[in-house]
Amino acid sequence: xxxxxxxxxxxxxxxxxxxxxxxxxxxxxxxxxxxxxxxxxxxxxxxxxxxxxxxxxxxxxxxxxxxxxxxxxxxxxxxxxxxxxxxxxxxxxxxxxxxxxxxxxxxxxxxxxxxxxxxxxxxxxxxxxxxxxxxxxxxxxxxxxxxxxxxxxxxxxxxxxxxxxxxxxxxxxxxxxxxxxxxxxxxxxxxxxxxxxxxxxxxxxxxxxxxxxx
Amino acid sequence: xxxxxxxxxxxxxxxxxxxxxxxxxxxxxxxxxxxxxxxxxxxxxxxxxxxxxxxxxxxxxxxxxxxxxxxxxxxxxxxxxxxxxxxxxxxxxxxxxxxxxxxxxxxxxxxxxxxxxxxxxxxxxxxxxxxxxxxxxxxxxxxxxxxxxxxxxxxxxxxxxxxxxxxxxxxxxxxxxxxxxxxxxxxxxxxxxxxxxxxxxxxxxxxxxxxxxxxxxxxxxxxxxxxxxxxxxxxxxxxxxxxxxxxxxxxxxxxxxxxxxxxxxxxxxxxxxxxxxxxxxxxxxxxxxxxxxxxxxxxxxxxxxxxxxxxxxxxxxxxxxxxxxxxxxxxxx
Numbered sequence: 001x002x003x004x005x006x007x008x009x010x011x012x013x014x015x016x017x018x019x020x021x022x023x024x025x026x027x028x029x030x031x032x033x034x035x036x037x038x039x040x041x042x043x044x045x046x047x048x049x050x051x052x053x054x055x056x057x058x059x060x061x062x063x064x065x066x067x068x069x070x071x072x073x074x075x076x077x078x079x080x081x082x083x084x085x086x087x088x089x090x091x092x093x094x095x096x097x098x099x100x101x102x103x104x105x106x107x108x109x110x111x112x113x114x115x116x117x118x119x120x121x122x123x124x125x126x127x128x129x130x131x132x133x134x135x136x137x138x139x140x141x142x143x144x145x146x147x148x149x150x151x152x153x154x155x156x157x158x159x160x161x162x163x164x165x166x167x168x169x170x171x172x173x174x175x176x177x178x179x180x181x182x183x184x185x186x187x188x189x190x191x192x193x194x195x196x197x198x199x200x201x202x203x204x205x206x207x208x209x210x211x212x213x214x
Numbered sequence: 215x216x217x218x219x220x221x222x223x224x225x226x227x228x229x230x231x232x233x234x235x236x237x238x239x240x241x242x243x244x245x246x247x248x249x250x251x252x253x254x255x256x257x258x259x260x261x262x263x264x265x266x267x268x269x270x271x272x273x274x275x276x277x278x279x280x281x282x283x284x285x286x287x288x289x290x291x292x293x294x295x296x297x298x299x300x301x302x303x304x305x306x307x308x309x310x311x312x313x314x315x316x317x318x319x320x321x322x323x324x325x326x327x328x329x330x331x332x333x334x335x336x337x338x339x340x341x342x343x344x345x346x347x348x349x350x351x352x353x354x355x356x357x358x359x360x361x362x363x364x365x366x367x368x369x370x371x372x373x374x375x376x377x378x379x380x381x382x383x384x385x386x387x388x389x390x391x392x393x394x395x396x397x398x399x400x401x402x403x404x405x406x407x408x409x410x411x412x413x414x415x416x417x418x419x420x421x422x423x424x425x426x427x428x429x430x431x432x433x434x435x436x437x438x439x440x441x442x443x444x445x446x447x448x449x450x451x452x453x454x455x456x457x458x459x460x461x462x463x464x465x466x467x468x469x470x471x472x473x474x475x476x477x478x479x480x481x482x483x484x485x486x487x488x489x490x491x492x493x494x495x496x497x498x499x500x501x502x503x504x505x506x507x508x509x510x511x512x513x514x515x516x517x518x519x520x521x522x523x524x525x526x527x528x529x530x531x532x533x534x535x536x537x538x539x540x541x542x543x544x545x546x547x
Binding site: 029033037038039041042043072074075076077078079080081082083084085087088122123178179180 | 291294301
């Protein structure tokens with residue numbers, strides 16, 4: 001485990017996220033079919049294929065453009081709200097890493113925070129509304145706390161992944177107030193949100209990409 | 215309900231559908247760039263261009279309304295899913311002109327996000343684009359809370375009147391004004407009697423119990439409110455029209471466009487029964503069914519049901535509705 005994230009490490013994290021989504025896409029589709037139209041798994045597969053293409057095509061050692069290209073590629077997925085939201089996460093991260101060759105624990109936590117700001121500029125969804133925000137916000141808060149208390153990169157990723165997973169699991173008991181699932185009102189209670197679950201897989205993948213023992 | 219559709223590979227579905235759609239409408243529409251649906255005979259550059267975006271699987275909407283007196287460019291997305299901002303920006307660039315671009319967006323989360331991101335980027339490039347958001351589905355919430363209201367088949371009258379205004383050479387602000395006036399005077403309610411399957415995933419969308427119907431269904435048959443035993447055509451017309459007139463605070467003397475949009479498997483025969491009753495009810499209230507449109511406008515695969523959309527017309531909106539147009543799914547001579 002390195003103590004700085006450059007382009008090589010970021011690429012590994014991104015590929016880790018893609019692998020994790022690919023391994024779980026059927027579950028994502030099933031979760032979405034409860035309140036949505038069941039296409040979240042295939043949408044995420046397309047998003048991750050675009051992500052990998054952008055990572056493959058990236059050259060040089062520019063973290064900002066790597067994350068920008070990944071964000072733009074995901075925006076290009078014709079998948080309803082998922083593309084813009086997830087795309088803006090990486091676009092937000094990209095803006096935050098301007099001028100950085102590598103990221104330490106605090107810089108990574110700050111980049112995650114900027115990513116979530118990018119998402120939240122696109123939606124009025126608040127924590128508790130049963131959306132991907134419910135996984136993103138705790139993940140970013142955990143990353144920030146761990147970095148602030150002097151945790152290393154791996155601890156930041158581990159705590160973010162754990163918080164994202166807990167956040168996604170907690171959406172099970174929530175009633176959807178955003179997205180298509182909103183329309184089934186209380187019937188949305190009992191199934192975790194597909195978008196939040198995707199986010200938890202992405203953070204799990206970030207960790208696995210960096211730490212093959214994870 | 216097992217899926218029974220004639221398909222090839224799901225991942226090629228939208229592409230193959232678009233290729234067939236263009237072949238079915240030679241001389242009218244073509245594919246350009248990143249699968250943008252455009253007019254074969256473009257409107258002259260001194261007139262306002264109309265652009266829209268939306269998921270596929272709702273044919274003929276929305277690309278079926280690209281044509282003279284209607285849309286200039288439609289950006290079709292994946293099945294039931296909005297296109298991403300990069301293709302939408304490309305469409306706005308392709309439509310760019312001094313006269314400006316009117317961007318018609320149906321209120322669905324994905325469409326709105328994509329549209330707003332694309333608008334922001336286009337404006338940074340100096341493209342003169344203004345947006346009208348359609349949200350006439352009264353089942354989403356009260357008129358005072360438009361964000362909760364989805365855009366359904368009522369996008370068509372907005373496209374029609376704004377498209378006619380643009381064709382006549384009116385300014386962007388004038389086109390926007392008629393579009394907004396049409397939108398503000400419109401109300402739609404969706405009825406579902408049977409569900410459909412998602413053509414890519416095979417998932418059942420909206421499982422309507424036997425003998426039941428649902429008033430207030432969204433475009434994809436998301437479950438929600440209004441489940442009741444199946445009623446007759448007359449009774450159904452009464453329930454739906456009453457809610458729509460109430461929402462519009464209609465009064466005697468009002469003139470309406472009545473549009474019945476079959477969403478897939480409901481027959482024209484049934485829609486004619488409903489329209490007949492709507493005409494009777496309006497007449498009894500001293501209102502006028504000034505214009506009608508019955509058919510498939512915005513479908514949801516093989517779903518059974520229809521959307522009733524009524525729009526209050528004034529003389530100008532009537533004239534724009536009557537103006538000539540020539541698109542794959544609507545032609546006025």
